[in-house]
Amino acid sequence: MTVYFIGAGPGDPELITVKGQRLIRTCPVIIYAGSLVPIAVLEGNHAEQIVNSAELHLEQIIGLIKHADAKGQDVARVHSGDPSLYGAIGEQIRCLRQLNIEYEIIPGVTATAACAAILGAELTLPDVSQTxxxxxxxxxxxxPAGEELxxxxxxxxTMAIHLGVKHLENIVRELIPHYGSDCPIAVIHRASWPDQDWVQGTLEDIEAKVQTKGFKRTALILVGRVLDSDGFADSSLYRAGHAHVYRPS
Structure with a gap:
């Protein structure tokens, strides 16, 4: 018996790995985070039991897993995005280790990646930002100390800020001294969902634009010069004259 922590992606049911989809369709027990994972992700399943974990606390979730373990049933534990990022899987894994229950993490598409795709942007550009x-x-x-904004x-x-749109005024105030008021910023609401929406601007004007949109939650903030820059060098990888193992000189 194995518990599979599956990253379902940011919202679009097609943004899930083949492995994640296969496990959802074959595991007899599915526990999914219904507040952020669309039900369409579960299409094609043959599960005996499907539970929305949004309605449960940790002890109840572990109780379901223990019951499945006693029956020798694999569990698809479905989280949004990539479960290793703000997925609250650490506390579940700690319990599984104490219970000697096997588990595996199946990576998923992050909200950050989905937002970059929506904006048509590369988040790492030579001479602009490589981080x-x-x-x-x-x-x-x-x-934790040292991780203040x-x-x-x-x-x-380049920075991706989760769970911050309702604190945008404070965020802008903390960022401007380091990025400058003209630095590009984007706020993306429900990336890859059918009702996705976004707004782009600068640190100087983004608050008014977001207020007009009315974004209150489920939004990611991206900030950095990469969002509006043509002044960067071509990468070495595809530069003519640059030799490497696949393209010898």
């Missing part, structure tokens, strides 16, 4: 910082805004969960912003790297 992407994935973080969240401190709210209910306190950020201002500390991360000091790097000037």
């Amino acid at each position: 992407v910082i994935l973080t969240r805004y401190a709210d209910k969960t306190v950020m 201002a500390s991360l912003a000091a790097h000037g790297a």
Whole structure:
């Protein structure tokens, strides 16, 4: 018996790995995060039991897994995006280790990747930014020392900020000293869902644009010069005259 932590992707039911889809269709027990995973992701399943974990607390989820383990049934534990990022799987894994229950993580498409695709942007450009910082805004969960937004912003790297749209005013205030008020920023609401929407601007004007849209939750913030830059060098990989193992000189 194995518990499979499956990344269902950001919303579009087709943005799931072949392996993740196969396991959803074959596992006899499915526990899915219904608040963020569309029911269409479960199409084609032959499960005996399907449970929406949005209505449960941790002990209840583990109870379901223990019951499946006693029956020798594999479990598809379906999370949104990639389960290794803000997926709350760490606490579940800790319990499974204590119970000696096998588990496996199946990666998924991240919200950050989906947002970059929507914007038609590459998040790492030569001479502009070669680093992407994935973080969240401190709210209910306190950020560890050194991971405050201002500390991360000091790097000037491309940044993806989760769970922060309702704190946009504070975020902008903390970012401007490091990125400049003219730095490009985008706020993407429900990336890859049928009702997806987004707005682009600068740190100076993004608050008004987001207010007009009315985004309150389920939105990702992307900030960095890569979002509006043509002033970067071509990569070495495809540069004529640059030799490598697949294209010798």
